Amino acid sequence: MRSLILKEIDELIYGSMGIIIFIAFFIGGVVTIQTALNLNNPFLPKSLIGFATRQSVILEFAPTFTSIIMAGKVGSYITSSIGTMRVTEQIDALEVMGVNSLNYLVFPKIIAMFMYPFAVAIAMFVGVLGGWIAAVFGGYAPSGEFIKGLQMEFESFHVTYAFIKTLIFAFVIATVPSFHGFFMKGGALEVGKASTTAFVWTSVVIIILNYILTQLILG
């Protein structure tokens, strides 16, 4: 079981780090540029750019946006790998051997996704870093001002909120696609369809949970 979990961590989390970092970096940059362009009132301090970047990256872009990307990348991988096992009777083969196939296939994925908050933490850091680089090198705000903004009115509970969300999204990303793969019927064509359906449902569930959790925790 341990080696299965490690394998899933490698596949689901480590294998997604590249895309997570890439997206976080550029989204962080774009958020900064957009904020800077909209803050053209000279009486507003430039540090607000850093503040806005931090808030949007930590509260929404790192946890929610990354999770939607993961629903596509990891979710479709989970659905298609389990779905292929279903249509080629590999799941039946597990059952015939006396293996609890649902447990065997899904449990390691859920445990592996508990590592997902680490990925989101990295996304937060890289997102803010991307913002800083865009601000300083794009000439929107001097480094000192931006960093002052990053530290302004920092509420650690916002980070807690982000990680609570992330953990719940992680569970959704592991289970909804697994369900679609495990209980699918048909052949190779249906595996493709199941992956798409799984992505849509995972995203919908994430978006709705995001709304509910935000209302419950921050509202």
Add this chain to the structure above:
Amino acid sequence: MIEVENIHKSFGDAHVLKGISTVFEDGKTNLVIGQSGSGKTVFLKCLLGLFEPDEGQICYNGQFYSELSTSERRDLRQEMGMVFQGSALFDSMTVEGNVMFPLDMFTNQTKAEMQDRVDFVLERVNLIDAHKKYPSEISGGMQKRVAIARAIVMNPKYLFCDEPNSGLDPKTAILIDNLIQEITKEYNITTIINTHDMNSVMEIGEKIIFLKDGFKEWEGTNKEIFKTDNEAVTNFVYSSELFKKVRQMYIEERN
């Protein structure tokens, strides 16, 4: 020994099995034959517990499947080996990994013991140079043989094979048939094989049941099947030109 009592199975409107009863004895190669679509795979999956029959009972050495708890069913299944029609190898594992999988899951053997056992069964199915390959890298016939190796690695009490030698050349097919019969005798296994290969019927058909339209149309041995008057059986058995000629010769010889 597996006793089957009047099992029925439908999928929606399709009534696939319409009351089949028979007995499969230990140490014998039991064959289930019938046309494509006659319900052989469905029947076998009922015996495996993958499909729950709508009606009827299946009894494994005195235990009624329907009376077993979930954990008892899992224990029973660990005594079963199955070769699926499409092999159903785990494609994320190598040949060796596939065969080792049940040992790894259910025994406390050391790595070396497991390796020995895996080498032994792979050699028995005549596969000696594919240990490290993945299922997608070997031929269909080789996949079948890996599936057989995986099915017998745990020394099962019950062995089910769904067309174990379809897709194999005649020589390998006979080899596989003989292998299955050999281990059946050696370990006194209850073996049930789905096939429409007449060669297998002749070679290893110690008990044959013939399925047609969801019923058990005929039951007997390979000696009897070539002499029966049952029209459905003779039509099936002598559908190939070769067998027609053989029969012709047989009749001419007798006269």
